[in-house]
Structures are given as structure tokens and as C-alpha cells.
Amino acid sequence: MSAPAALRHEKISIEALKVIQRLQQNGYQAYIAGGGVRDLLLGRHPKDFDIATSAHPNEVRRVFHNCRLIGRRFRLAHILFRGLFIEVATFRAAVDAETDEQPEAPLAGRDEPPEAFRARDGMILRDNVFGTAEQDAWRRDFTVNALFYDPEAHKVIDYCDGLPDLERRILRSIGDPFVRFREDPVRMLRACRFAGTLDFQIEPHADHAISQLRDDLALASPSRMYEEVLKLFNSGAAEAIFRHLHRTGLFRVIFPEAGAWFATEEGEEALLRIYHVLRQMDVWKKHGHGISAPLAWALAFGPYHEQRAAILQREQGLKPAPALAIATTEHLRGLSKRVQVFKWVVRDASLLMAAQPVFEKTREGVRSSRFRTRHYFGDALVYLKLRSAWTGQGGDLVHWWQQHL
Numbered sequence: 001m002s003a004p005a006a007l008r009h010e011k012i013s014i015e016a017l018k019v020i021q022r023l024q025q026n027g028y029q030a031y032i033a034g035g036g037v038r039d040l041l042l043g044r045h046p047k048d049f050d051i052a053t054s055a056h057p058n059e060v061r062r063v064f065h066n067c068r069l070i071g072r073r074f075r076l077a078h079i080l081f082r083g084l085f086i087e088v089a090t091f092r093a094a095v096d097a098e099t100d101e102q103p104e105a106p107l108a109g110r111d112e113p114p115e116a117f118r119a120r121d122g123m124i125l126r127d128n129v130f131g132t133a134e135q136d137a138w139r140r141d142f143t144v145n146a147l148f149y150d151p152e153a154h155k156v157i158d159y160c161d162g163l164p165d166l167e168r169r170i171l172r173s174i175g176d177p178f179v180r181f182r183e184d185p186v187r188m189l190r191a192c193r194f195a196g197t198l199d200f201q202i203e204p205h206a207d208h209a210i211s212q213l214r215d216d217l218a219l220a221s222p223s224r225m226y227e228e229v230l231k232l233f234n235s236g237a238a239e240a241i242f243r244h245l246h247r248t249g250l251f252r253v254i255f256p257e258a259g260a261w262f263a264t265e266e267g268e269e270a271l272l273r274i275y276h277v278l279r280q281m282d283v284w285k286k287h288g289h290g291i292s293a294p295l296a297w298a299l300a301f302g303p304y305h306e307q308r309a310a311i312l313q314r315e316q317g318l319k320p321a322p323a324l325a326i327a328t329t330e331h332l333r334g335l336s337k338r339v340q341v342f343k344w345v346v347r348d349a350s351l352l353m354a355a356q357p358v359f360e361k362t363r364e365g366v367r368s369s370r371f372r373t374r375h376y377f378g379d380a381l382v383y384l385k386l387r388s389a390w391t392g393q394g395g396d397l398v399h400w401w402q403q404h405l
């Protein structure tokens with residue numbers, strides 16, 4: 001179990017190394033866990049370094065004076081450094097969904113309040129039982145996400161055979177995917193996310209399980225789903241992930257209305273525009289340019305909202321701007337049973353859509369200078385540019401606005 005030559009030890013943050021060293025000096029096991037180890041082995045730049053330890057939260061607090069405990073259901077320690085913190089979690093054991101008799105909230109965002117129960121048999125309702133390092137590995141989702149790295153001993157610890165899967169770029173569920181996806185349906189979405197970001201194949205049995213269980217994703221907490229969908233937009237691999245979502249049918253479960261339209265002939269063509277836009281978002285991300293949540297939602301569903309707006313114009317005689325605003329608001333708000341899009345995100349996405357016809361109208365005069373000061377103006381202009389790049393129309397309008405910024 002020695003460290004493969006490829007593990008980029010030097011990429012580990014000093015702070016994470018310090019935390020691990022201190023915990024080990026105090027007699028505890030402490031490792032880098034999960035995505036950080038996976039990314040170091042793949043030569044990727046880890047987003048962060050999560051630490052897993054045998055120390056209980058109160059013991060972690062005793063070791064570090066710069067420590068804050070967070071979370072109600074499962075206590076995590078944050079060790080604070082100047083401008084950042086390192087998250088330390090105590091090893092956890094899997095909870096057996098069959099015998100778990102003390103349901104709290106459905107497995108959800110860390111601090112999410114208990115909410116309407118949609119759980120059904122086999123779904124894990126809590127995950128707050130301490131365990132050993134090995135148990136902690138087995139409760140994780142995919143084999144490549146269950147690796148530990150001991151930076152003091154320079155050793156990778158691989159309880160679930162993640163290393164061969166990493167080598168072959170396979171995303172394999174730990175244990176039976178039918179059981180694991182029933183326990184927590186969001187793992188299916190995570191499978192698509194990792195397959196897209198890491199460019200891995202979803203192992204065929206897991207892929208089959210997704211095709212059978214995909215409707216269970218509707219049981220996930222809408223606020224957790226919102227966080228997950230935002231992660232997709234910001235992943236730098238949004239196009240690849242959305243292709244997986246379509247391929248597996250998960251897209252239609254998360255976004256039923258838009259999904260149904262994309263399955264039509266007209267919608268299929270629009271889907272190409274969406275992929276084009278997502279590819280552009282990935283390029284921005286690669287260059288370090290994040291985009292706002294309203295712009296991401298507006299771009300990802302632009303053609304659908306435009307089509308809905310055209311119907312509203314035709315059937316209800318609405319003007320273009322209000323039709324776009326209403327179509328966008330109705331769709332994003334209507335998702336709330338599946339994905340709880342924040343109210344301000346819905347509002348700003350609608351505003352930037354309603355701004356599209358305004359670009360044409362306010363080329364000149366006082367009104368254009370006021371228009372320019374709106375907080376959504378920049379995002380609206382990005383939408384205009386991408387739309388024009390795709391449709392090949394309105395290039396002169398984009399040009400005019402670029403000249404007059």
C-alpha cells in the first residue's frame with residue numbers, strides 16, 4: 001500500500017499537513033480523505049483537503065485552540081488559519097438503512113432542518129455514527145473517493161480497491177449500486193458529476209442501476225439538489241456532465257418540463273445550443289472566470305425559456321420582455337419540488353432575460369445609460385453575446401454595445 005509515484009505530495013497545503021501532524025502526535029489516526037487523495041493521484045489540483053481522524057470532535061477541539069465545531073447532526077471541526085479553514089471529520093460507520101430506527105432528517109445538507117419526509121424504505125436517514133478508518137472508507141460512495149493518504153508515512157490506504165479503478169478510470173460504487181443509490185439517490189447525480197469532471201466511465205452495473213432507479217432522485221431534498229446542480233455548473237465539465245445526465249435519463253427527473261421539450265424535434269436542436277453554452281462556461285471556468293448563478297441558470301435553459309416566451313406572446317399577446325420574464329420565473333420557480341432555486345436567483349435570471357429585447361430598443365439616448373447601470377446588465381450582455389454567437393444573428397447589436405460600454 002505504498003504511495004504510487006504519481007501522488008503529488010507537494011501539492012498538499014501546509015495547513016492540512018500541520019493539522020495531520022498534530023493529530024498524529026497526539027496519538028490519533030489522521031489522514032487526507034476522499035476527493036483530495038483522488039485528485040492528487042490523478043495529477044489534478046484538489047479543491048480542498050478534508051481530513052478524517054479517529055479523534056472525536058471534542059478531542060479535536062482539545063488539540064487545537066483555533067478550532068470551531070460546526071453541524072448539529074454530525075459535528076465537524078474547522079481548524080481556522082489565516083483566511084482559510086481545514087475541515088476535520090471523525091471516522092464514521094455506515095448506518096444500516098434496514099435497522100436504523102431513529103430517523104432524523106433525510107440525508108441532506110449538513111445543517112439542513114428536518115423537512116417533509118419523502119424517504120422510503122432503503123433510504124438512509126442519518127449518518128452520524130462514529131467508526132473506524134476502514135468503516136469510514138466503506139460508507140463512502142465510489143471506490144476512488146474512499147482513499148486515504150497518510151502524509152507522514154507517505155502512504156495511500158486503500159480499503160475498497162480504489163487504486164485499480166483509478167488507474168483504469170472507472171467509477172465504481174462501493175458495494176451494490178442498487179443498494180447504495182437507494183440509500184442516497186443523490187449518489188446517481190454524483191456519479192454523473194465525477195464521470196464528467198474526471199473523464200471516467202461509470203462501471204456498467206452502476207450505470208444500469210441508475211437507469212433503473214433514476215426516478216428516486218425526485219426524493220432528494222430540493223435544497224441539497226440546488227447545491228448539487230450549482231456544483232455541476234461550476235465544475236469546469238458542465239457539458240460532459242449534462243451529456244451524462246441526458247444519457248442516463250436523470251435530466252428528465254430533475255428538470256421534467258425542459259427535459260420533455262428537449263426530447264422533441266425542436267428541443268433536440270436546442271439541446272445542441274445548450275451544450276455549446278455549457279462548453280463556453282467550462283472554458284471560462286478553466287480561465288478562472290466564474291459566472292453568477294442567475295447567468296448560469298439563464299444560459300443553461302435559455303432556449304427553453306425563449307420558446308416558452310414565444311408561446312406566451314402568441315397565446316396571451318404579451319410583449320417580448322414580460323413574456324421572457326414570466327417564462328423564466330415560472331419555469332425556475334416551478335422546479336422547487338425538485339430543485340429549490342433561490343428566490344434572488346430566479347429574480348435576476350428573469351431580469352436578465354427580460355433585458356434581451358431592451359438592448360435593441362435602448363441603443364441610443366438617456367435610457368441606455370440608465371440601462372447600463374442595472375446590476376444585471378453585465379450578465380444580460382453575456383447572454384446576448386452567446387445567443388448571437390449561436391444563432392448567427394444580432395452580431396451588429398453586440399458590436400454596438402461593445403463600442404458603447
Ligand code: ATP
Nearest residue numbers: 033034035036047139140141142145146184186187
Ligand atoms: P469535489 O472535488 O467535487 O469536492 P469530493 O470527492 O471531495 O469531490 P465531496 O462532495 O466534497 O466530493 O465529498 C467528500 C467525500 O465525502 C467524497 O469523496 C466521498 O468519499 C464522501 N461523500 C460525499 N458525499 C457522499 C455521499 N452522498 N455518499 C457517500 N459518500 C459521500
Ligand code: MG
Nearest residue numbers: 035036047048
Ligand atoms: Mg470535496
